[in-house]
Structure formats: C-alpha cells, structure tokens
Amino acid sequence: MRSCSLIAPAKINLYLEIIGDRSDGFHELVMILQSISLADRVDIKPSDTQKICIYCDHPHVPEDETNLAYRAAQLMCRVFPDVHANYGGVSIRIAKNIPVAAGLAGGSGNAAAVLVGINLIWNLGLTQPELEELAAELGSDIPFCVSGGTAIATGRGEKLDSLANLDNIWLVLAKYDNIGVSTPWAYKTYRQQYSDSYIADAAGIKSRTAKINSSPLVNAIVNKNAKEIGKLIDNDLEKVVLPEYPQVAKLKSAFAAQDILGTMMSGSGPTVFALCDSEAQAIAVKERVKTQINDSQLRFWVTKLVSHGIQIKSQT
Ligand code: ATP
Numbered sequence: 001m002r003s004c005s006l007i008a009p010a011k012i013n014l015y016l017e018i019i020g021d022r023s024d025g026f027h028e029l030v031m032i033l034q035s036i037s038l039a040d041r042v043d044i045k046p047s048d049t050q051k052i053c054i055y056c057d058h059p060h061v062p063e064d065e066t067n068l069a070y071r072a073a074q075l076m077c078r079v080f081p082d083v084h085a086n087y088g089g090v091s092i093r094i095a096k097n098i099p100v101a102a103g104l105a106g107g108s109g110n111a112a113a114v115l116v117g118i119n120l121i122w123n124l125g126l127t128q129p130e131l132e133e134l135a136a137e138l139g140s141d142i143p144f145c146v147s148g149g150t151a152i153a154t155g156r157g158e159k160l161d162s163l164a165n166l167d168n169i170w171l172v173l174a175k176y177d178n179i180g181v182s183t184p185w186a187y188k189t190y191r192q193q194y195s196d197s198y199i200a201d202a203a204g205i206k207s208r209t210a211k212i213n214s215s216p217l218v219n220a221i222v223n224k225n226a227k228e229i230g231k232l233i234d235n236d237l238e239k240v241v242l243p244e245y246p247q248v249a250k251l252k253s254a255f256a257a258q259d260i261l262g263t264m265m266s267g268s269g270p271t272v273f274a275l276c277d278s279e280a281q282a283i284a285v286k287e288r289v290k291t292q293i294n295d296s297q298l299r300f301w302v303t304k305l306v307s308h309g310i311q312i313k314s315q316t
C-alpha cells in the first residue's frame with residue numbers, strides 16, 4: 001500500500017473525575033470517554049524525502065514539529081528506523097472539522113490516525129494494543145482515540161476498559177470561536193483549588209478507581225439507558241472553567257433549560273454538549289439556543305455518538 005485516508009473522530013467526556021496527583025506531574029483521573037461522528041480527515045502518503053511534512057488549512061493548527069500528528073510520525077520513525085529508511089518520509093494532510101483547543105481531543109485524534117496510517121503504509125502489522133502502547137508515549141487521550149467507542153479511562157487517561165457501545169444518542173455541541181481553554185491551565189487551577197480533597201495513597205487511588213466499574217453511570221451505559229446517562233454525566237473541570245468563563249456557564253444553563261437528556265462541558269472545555277434522544281430533537285435544541293444567545297461567535301454542530309475510533313476511508 002502506498003497511501004491511505006483516515007477518519008479521526010472527536011471525543012467527548014461523559015465523566016471526568018480528578019482523584020489525585022501522580023509522581024509524573026499528571027493527575028490521577030477516572031473518565032468515561034466517548035467517540036462522536038464529528039471527525040477530521042487525515043491523508044498520509046510517502047514524501048519525496050526522508051522528512052515528515054504536515055499540511056493543514058486551519059490557521060490555529062501548526063504545520064511544524066509541534067503538531068501532534070508530526071510527533072506521532074516522528075515516534076514511528078524513531079521506533080522503526082530501518083523501515084523509515086526503506087520507505088522514506090511521510091506527507092500528512094489534515095482536513096480539520098473538529099474545533100481546535102475545544103476539549104474534543106482533535107489533535108490527539110490526528111496523532112492516533114497517523115499511528116494507524118503509518119502502520120498500514122509501512123506494512124508494520126502492529127496490533128491495536130501495540131498501537132495503543134505507542135500512543136500512550138505521545139499523550140494521555142491518544143490510546144483512546146485509536147480504538148474509540150465508549151471506554152473507562154484511568155491512570156492519566158491511558159488505561160482503557162471498553163464499555164458497551166452507545167450509538168443511538170445524538171448531541172449538539174456548541175463552542176465560542178473566540179474562547180479557547182488551555183488544558184494545562186485548567187488542571188493547574190483545579191490543583192490550586194481542590195488538592196485538599198486529593199487521595200494521596202496508592203491503595204486509596206486504586207480503590208477509588210475501581211469504584212467506577214460499579215457506578216450508576218457505568219450501569220446506565222451497560223443498560224443503554226440514555227435518560228439515566230444524561231442525568232449522571234459529570235465533569236470536575238467545570239468547577240474551575242465555568243466560573244472563569246461566564247459565557248460558557250451561560251451556554252450550559254441555556255442547554256439545561258431545554259428538553260434534553262443532559263448537558264456538560266467536554267474535557268477542559270470550552271465546548272458544551274447537550275445529549276438528545278433524536279436528530280430532530282438535537283436540531284430543535286440547537287435552533288432554540290442559537291436564537292436565545294444570538295452571538296455570531298457561537299458555533300454549533302449536530303452530531304452523534306459512534307462506536308469506533310480511527311477508520312480507514314480509502315487506501316491505494
Ligand atoms: P484535548 O481534549 O486532548 O485537550 P483539545 O481538543 O482541547 O485537546 P486540540 O484541538 O488537540 O485541543 O488542540 C490543542 C492545541 O494543540 C492547539 O492550540 C493547537 O495549536 C495544538 N495542536 C497541535 N497539533 C494539533 C492538531 N493536529 N490539531 C489541532 N491542534 C493541534
């Protein structure tokens with residue numbers, strides 16, 4: 001195979017709990033992650049040189065070595081130097097549909113797509129667990145982006161346990177174009193304000209982490225009970241992001257006043273989502289909130305939960 005085109009879905013958090021600090025500077029997290037149909041397209045083909053080249057038409061996405069997709073390709077070149085020498089470099093084109101710095105893991109999804117794509121075009125034959133192991137070296141959300149669907153993520157987010165697929169729920173996403181939240185800022189601020197409640201000992205962290213398996217939210221997911229899921233979604237980072245960004249808090253309140261399953265900020269925000277029973281309901285909710293807030297900076301997407309991570313769209 002010479003080249004391939006991949007679909008890289010965004011993710012939302014259905015649950016995000018911060019339970020402690022880790023010695024590596026990250027937080028101990030308990031999350032439930034969910035892929036959605038809003039996705040970027042990532043095209044990968046051999047480049048004329050040994051180099052990695054990134055092309056992306058989005059003004060806020062870097063085309064240099066700071067792009068997560070570049071770092072994923074660089075990792076593959078480092079781990080498989082002979083294969084790299086044999087096949088040469090890669091050219092990566094990203095068509096961005098996922099809003100940037102939105103708490104939707106857009107960059108992480110692009111990096112996951114590059115790992116999957118290079119595995120294909122270099123005929124490496126890596127398995128999904130092997131790809132996820134490489135992904136964990138690049139970032140906490142990237143292993144999930146490889147496999148996608150619905151999963152419990154613990155540790156710093158890289159330890160995954162798949163859950164029953166939830167693919168009959170629709171959602172409206174909304175994000176202000178002029179608001180971006182830095183993920184490091186959100187976690188740092190949470191630590192400053194809430195570290196008193198952190199669990200410090202390894203045994204305590206282990207038992208708190210294990211509790212998620214028998215939690216009401218996981219039960220609701222296993223039973224595909226959309227109404228219960230909507231009531232039980234929760235995100236600790238709202239406690240620091242919503243007070244700092246009143247517009248985001250107002251957006252969440254506007255969704256909460258609608259006839260929906262539930263609403264929450266995804267990850268470190270500022271994207272807010274509203275879970276809905278049907279596409280028609282999602283479109284109606286979007287129109288009502290759009291009219292009510294009436295701000296040209298506020299963008300909406302109607303999308304749905306999906307049960308897959310990186311997908312191969314075409315290969316030549
Ligand atoms: P997460 O939910 O994983 O924190 P996010 O959705 O909040 O991610 P991204 O869209 O991944 O955030 O972008 C965060 C920052 O990373 C942006 O400011 C952007 O400049 C940079 N970045 C690097 N590579 C990419 C990429 N391939 N796509 C988008 N942003 C990227």
